[in-house]
Each structure stands twice: as C-alpha cells, then as structure tokens.
Amino acid sequence: MKGIYFTIFLLFLITANLFPQNDSMVKDRHKPYILFENTTYDYGTIENGSDGTCIFHFKNAGKSPLIVINCQPSCGCTVADWTKEPIKKNKTGTIKIRYNTSLSGAFQKYITVTSNAINSPIKIYIKGTVKNAEKKTNP
Numbered sequence: 001m002k003g004i005y006f007t008i009f010l011l012f013l014i015t016a017n018l019f020p021q022n023d024s025m026v027k028d029r030h031k032p033y034i035l036f037e038n039t040t041y042d043y044g045t046i047e048n049g050s051d052g053t054c055i056f057h058f059k060n061a062g063k064s065p066l067i068v069i070n071c072q073p074s075c076g077c078t079v080a081d082w083t084k085e086p087i088k089k090n091k092t093g094t095i096k097i098r099y100n101t102s103l104s105g106a107f108q109k110y111i112t113v114t115s116n117a118i119n120s121p122i123k124i125y126i127k128g129t130v131k132n133a134e135k136k137t138n139p
Contacts, residue, residue, distance in 0.1 A: 014027070032062035032087075034117040036124060041097070043128025052099035060087045062117065070114045071095055078109050097126055104132045108135050 027128040060066035066087040071080035077100040083093030097111060108127040112118055 015046060025057055030063045031118040032060050032064050032066035032089075032116060033119055034066060034068075034113070034115055035059045035061040036122070039123070040125040040127065043099070043126065045129045045131060046101060047129050048101060048104055048133040050101050052101040054097050054099075054126060056095040056097065057092055058095070058116075060089055061094050063089055065089075066093070066115060068093065068095070068113060068115045070112075072112045072114070073097075074110045074112075077103055077107075078111065080111050082113075095124065097124075099126060099128075101130050102133075104130050 013016065016126045036056060036058045038056065042073070043052070043054070055083055068084070068087075071082050079098045080095060081098075082095040087093045095113065099107070099109070106127075106129045108125065110123045110125045113122050113124060113126070
C-alpha cells in the first residue's frame with residue numbers, strides 16, 4: 001500500500017514540474033531583450049579637453065517593444081543620453097555617452113542601463129586615458 005502512495009506521489013511531482021503553476025515562463029518569452037553590439041568602448045589615449053563622446057548601439061532582440069528607462073553613470077564625470085521612444089522588435093537604439101576629458105589620467109567607468117527588458121539592468125563600460133594638460137609658459 002505504501003508503494004502505491006509513493007508511486008502516486010512521484011507521478012504528481014513529475015507532472016507538477018511539467019506544467020508550470022504560473023505563466024511567467026510564457027510571458028518571459030514575449031518580453032524585450034536588449035542586445036548591445038559592444039558593451040565596452042575604449043577611448044585609448046586622448047588629449048585633455050578633446051571630445052569625450054562615444055555611442056553604444058543596441059537592438060531589441062525580444063518580441064515586444066523595448067523601453068530604456070534610465071542610463072545611470074557611475075560618477076558625475078560622465079553624462080548619458082539615450083533613445084527615449086519605444087524600440088520595436090529587431091529595431092535599434094543608441095546610448096550617447098560623454099566623458100569629461102578635462103580630467104587627466106586613466107579612467108574606467110560604467111553606466112547602468114535600466115529598461116523593461118528581461119536582461120535588465122545591464123552595465124556598459126568606457127575606459128581610456130586622458131593626457132595631462134599642457135602647461136602654457138609666459139614669454
């Protein structure tokens with residue numbers, strides 16, 4: 001008798017795992033998915049005071065519209081601007097990053113991208129070295 005109850009219990013566990021209790025797995029398949037061409041931009045060595053702008057390109061690899069909610073830089077020396085309108089399936093958007101190149105030395109920063117994508121939040125990175133400013137001499 002115990003063997004029958006045990007077998008029924010095992011069958012119950014197996015069938016319960018085959019059929020999810022909620023439809024979250026089904027819903028996840030329909031969510032947007034943000035896919036970046038590159039997640040790191042290397043400025044290399046740049047001049048002090050030069051243009052510190054770079055652009056990250058991304059695609060909505062999901063099935064429903066992607067909305068980038070926020071792009072939060074890790075410090076105040078970096079500013080982010082991004083595509084604000086919803087991005088449809090297989091369409092692209094951009095995140096424009098501007099680093100303050102008046103700060104000399106090596107840098108490595110990240111920007112946290114928050115969206116309605118299933119893989120949100122995601123971090124993108126910038127790095128490089130800003131040369132020391134040349135000192136002007138008085139004649």
